[in-house]
Amino acid sequence: MRVTVAGSGYVGLVAGACLADTGNDVIGYDIDEAKVEELNNGHIPIFEPGLAELITANRRAGRLRFTTNLVEAMEHAHAIFICIGTAPNPDGSADLSGIFSFAEVMAPEVRRPLPVAIKSTVPVGTGERVEQIIRGKAKHPVHLISNPEFLKEGSAVADFQRPERVVIGYEDAEAAEPIRELYVPFVRNQHPILMMGRKAAEMAKYACNGILASRISFINEIANLCDACGIDVDDVRRAMGTDGRIGFQFLYPGAGYGGSCFPKDVQALVHTAEANGVEPRMLSATHATNEDQKHVLFRKIESRFGAGVNGMTFAVWGIAFKPNTDDIREGSALTLIRDLLGAGAKIHAHDQEALVHLRKEFGERVTYCDQSYQALEGADALVICTEWNDFRSPDFDRVKALLGQPVVFDGRNLYDPKTMRRYGFEYHPIGKPVVMPGE
Ligand SMILES: NC(=O)c1ccc[n+]([C@@H]2O[C@H](COP(=O)([O-])OP(=O)(O)OC[C@H]3O[C@@H](n4cnc5c(N)ncnc54)[C@H](O)[C@@H]3O)[C@@H](O)[C@H]2O)c1
Structure with a gap:
């Protein structure tokens, strides 16, 4: 399939390279001219194990290229993945300006009926808003799909190629079909493609990051308590982790979590909860505990x-x-x-x-x-x-x-x-x- 990936950062590069590697013809579109030039000169702007090899091999095979030319990117597209950054606003909400501005400029260039899948982590209701923006200006039907990304930096390529599950949220089942088909080669291990409503898919991504972040903040609080009481937190962890209901994952005490996902996603979910009249006690505590840690x-x-x-x-x-x-x-x-x-x-x-x-x-x-x-x-x-x-x-x-x-x-x-x-x-x-x- 001819695929355009908007945003050539950690997620866009990995998704684009992995989709090209299964035989799709992929264009990576980005507004950052220096980054695109670097990529087209064969230099990979980020470090991620296995990514450079994958990009190089697929560029050589003619299945992957990068551009800042929107007309070229849209002419090519039979499906679009949006992988644009959603950094936090000062109030903790997700800054969606990059995604909205892409929707505004791409809409008049839509050449055919298209599924547009948002892989960026976006608050509940964003798919609907982006669909409205595009439909207001596009000459062909466009369906917005929520396809949150669960890859982890450090093992992003392996995670994309062998996902534990793929989540696809849609309002129109037929429109979501091309996106589902693109993932079939990655789930030959029988891991599921979970089809659900668009808003549920948007929420699912935040809920996953929220619980993982809360486990880290929880064990950090226990570790601080162990420090104060002269206890070795590893003894406590062993007793916790061997309980099948608890397990060891994300129970490693340390100096707090970072990265481009947990901190901003927990804050964005706090913001969504408040905007919907729900008091996010656990999420707020998770964030505050981490900032302190x-x-x-x-x-x-x-x-x-x-x-x-x-x-x-x-x-x-x-x-x-x-x-x-x-x-x-x-x-x-x-x-x-x-x-x-x-x-x-x-x-x-x-x-x-x-x-x-x-x-x-x-x-x-x-x-x-x-x-x-x-x-x-x-x-x-x-x-x-x-x-x-x-x-x-x-x-x-x-x-x-x-x-x-x-x-x-x-x-x-x-x-x-x-x-x-x-x-x-x-x-x-x-x-x-x-x-x-x-x-
Ligand atoms: N990094 C991760 O581990 C990870 C994992 C899962 C989900 N996500 C989510 O995926 C999204 C992207 O994250 P990332 O880490 O790849 O971000 P990133 O900052 O590495 O890359 C974003 C890219 O988008 C480009 N961009 C910005 N505005 C644009 C526009 N209008 N048109 C085209 N391109 C534009 C930027 O130039 C940049 O290259 C975020 O919502 C993030 O929360 C990230």
Whole structure:
């Protein structure tokens, strides 16, 4: 099928590349000229495992190209996927201006009856509003389908190619059929394509992110309580997670969730609830708990060093909001760095993929280190914000020798306290007793 994907970010690039890979003829349309030029020159602007290979192979096969030319994109389209960003407005609601502006300009260019599937995460009722905008100006019938995306950054390609389920929300079953057919090659493992009403599909995406975020905030609150009571949160987690009704997923205590989805989606759902006269007590608490948790590492550092933080240098390992991505949006490392700089500390930051984005945020105020051990040179202590795989078993002797003081604050609980004790570190994890050298 000839498919146009509007928006060439994390979701649009992955969806476009995966759809091209099953034989569809795909155009990625975006308003960002620099990004489109980069893509057409064979450079992939984001890091996502397997994505560069997939884009390169499908461009070579002539099934995938990118354009800023709307007329070309619309001439091509027999189905459209909208993957445009929906960042939060200052009041927490989703900013839909990118989607509405696309609907306004594409409508007069519609060449044939079309399904338009919104993959962006959008509040209940957005499909209806976008359909009205397009129908007001288009010469052919257009049906808006809700097709929320559940991929996870870091494993986005694998998630798209083998989804646990696909959700398709529609008002007109026949119009949704081409979208359903596009997904059939991805669910040969018998995972379901769930067909439902359009508003239910829009709500389903937010409800999924809401419950996952609430599990993280819940375990973080329990971890803070464990800290206060001198309990190891891992014992508590083991007892919780082995309960089949609870399970272990999303019960890892840490320095708070980040990324481009959970923070904004929880806030947007709060906004939707309030707009509909429902008090979102759980969702509001989930968000507030997380905002506070992003300061947990700084609080531990401050309670350890007091005013001495002023003038100290901290190595920060991990800037991306999670491993295997270069996305730093809303990440806890950003909060930590702001807190430390505010207290007069210096930062040596290291990340496998995200330093380029960090530099845009902090410029010359941070020292950027391509190598993890380089960040330790001249640093007084180490702080870990992201669980990149190669941080899990470092050369602890080398870490200790390079640090001014053998002190590690671990926002992802990567290390076994016994190991840290054996190597002579002072170790501050989340929700677990502090390890002091010599004890
Ligand atoms: N990133 C994720 O993990 C993820 C997962 C599931 C759902 N989502 C949702 O998918 C949507 C897109 O997220 P993303 O992370 O890919 O965003 P992104 O910021 O990486 O990409 C959005 C792209 O849209 C383009 N754009 C903006 N206005 C446009 C317009 N008028 N016409 C054409 N292109 C336009 C931008 O230039 C950008 O390239 C969001 O609603 C997000 O919540 C994201």
